[in-house]
Amino acid sequence: MKNRNGGEKDEELIRASGDLLTNLIKDPSIMQSIYTVLPNLEKLQAAHERHINIFQQVLGGARDMEGELEAARNEVITQSSLIHGMVTLTGKHDPTIPQRLGLVHQIGSKRHSAAGLLVPENFRMAYEKRSIVARASAVKGARSYEIWLCESDPLVEASWRHHATSGKINRIELTGLTPGKLYYFKIRAVGASDAGPWSNFISMMAI
Template sequence: MGKKASGSNDEEMIRATGDLIVTLGKDPSILEDIYSLMPNLGKFQSVYDRHRNVFNEVLGGNHAKEQELQTVRDEVNSQVGMLHGLAVLVADTDPSIALRLGVAQPPITKRTLTYYHLTSPDNFKLVYKDHLLIARANAVKGAKSYEVWFCEGDPRVESSWRHLTTSTRVNRIVLTGLTPGVVYYFRIRAISAHGEGPWSNFINMMAI
């Protein structure tokens, strides 16, 4: 019975592989399309340059670019995630690829935890000063910038939240683009070169 089952599995695999070869032979563009989506150095350089440029524009006060910044973040995550996924996929054949990329992480030590781990910003608060709504919090060690997100709906629903602004300063972040008379919820997190930290508590304030 065991041999029969094994033979049956082989026959099914051979049939499926044969069908795949026929399909690819009839439409070679399938593989070409797959290859075109694969990450490469040119794509990484392009998305890196765009991310850096848009981020600097937002930091310079161009709030119209904030949605584009979120889009380019998604592109970076997609390219990096695809490359890391491929490295893990071929690890059985060549484990050195994942190691060379740094996907296979070394054991975490106290030193690496101190370097990579971001905490949530403490003492997050909102104040009105000179007719401006200002967010502030305690600085987070290792942070390069800070993101403030807001929502008008239920703050317990993640999809309700939207990016409002990014700042390299945490002691004075001016919040603009809000509708007077509307009560908003706000939260903040630290950002480093290695990713995002956890969110602070959320607080609410009416825009005036």
């Protein structure tokens, strides 16, 4: 039978978790492999320092190291993205974690504008090829959507500036960003005579 919260049947959940546990006990190396892939402070620091070192050499004229620079940049992006993913997961249990890292922050408590525009829900960003693409759920009454970005302290309102306006919200490609630089982004709906409230902001490193 289903539990009182309307979730999966207890029998199915117990069977699935039992199978997972059995497989992990049979082959403990699986967990070790997972731990090896997981990011940590030392890995991120090493990748960051290597990126800086190679970047400075390329700026100094070592053009033959551009391939190494791209690899170093991609490693920083990979480590940062893994950490961001872990923060998102742990943030569901402890919301203070992403807030303490400045990765997600609710701008105010207002959820709708005078014209009735709501906050774009499910705001998210992803890497697609060499670009960052933003998406969110459509807002009733919206004529367009604005994305603003911040390159410094996202808690300082004056740090934000307009970056893109789109009539669609299912795919907004963000261009003109500096590779390897960390940005903060937020989105809002715009109506005929009013703009809606801002979404949470999200951090993302340009590639």
